[in-house]
Amino acid sequence: QVQLVESGGGLVQAGGSLRLSCTAARGNLSDYTMGWFRQAPGKEREFVSGIVWKSDSTFYADSVKGRFTASRDGAKNTVYLQMNSLKPEDTAVYYCAANAGRAYREVRYYDYWGQGTQVTVSS
Numbered sequence: 001q002v003q004l005v006e007s008g009g010g011l012v013q014a015g016g017s018l019r020l021s022c023t024a025a026r027g028n029l030s031d032y033t034m035g036w037f038r039q040a041p042g043k044e045r046e047f048v049s050g051i052v053w054k055s056d057s058t059f060y061a062d063s064v065k066g067r068f069t070a071s072r073d074g075a076k077n078t079v080y081l082q083m084n085s086l087k088p089e090d091t092a093v094y095y096c097a098a099n100a101g102r103a104y105r106e107v108r109y110y111d112y113w114g115q116g117t118q119v120t121v122s123s
Helices: none
Strands: 003-007 010-013 018-026 033-039 046-052 057-060 068-073 078-083 092-099 117-122
Touching (some): 018 092, 018 117, 033 078, 046 068
Parallel strands (some): 010 117
Antiparallel strands (some): 003 018, 018 078, 033 046, 033 092
16 A cells, blocks of 8 residues: 655745655555556546556646646655646546556546645636
8 A cells, every 4th residue: 555645835926846755654655656646626637647567658638738847856755746847637636546557647546645735726
């Protein structure tokens, strides 16, 4: 089992940057594919980015491609989401999640979730 803890959210102006972190308080992330999701008020949770730990391959939603970068640090058992050129529409609670399978984009395939971190982008 994996226990995930996110950090790094905050308030930033449009065009700014933030880096989110997701650390395993319990478990080894190298056994998983890690996903980043977000949920804005009144909307469904949506896929943002993912990283397959073993291959270090990444995948992104079209809405963030070219602006967001997922990465991992094995020594720290942590994944990151670097978010650049932020837009007001990026405002949401961001979650990291883990699944023991493939590079899925669907919420239903992820078994473990962090508590979420708020990202607010002002215009």
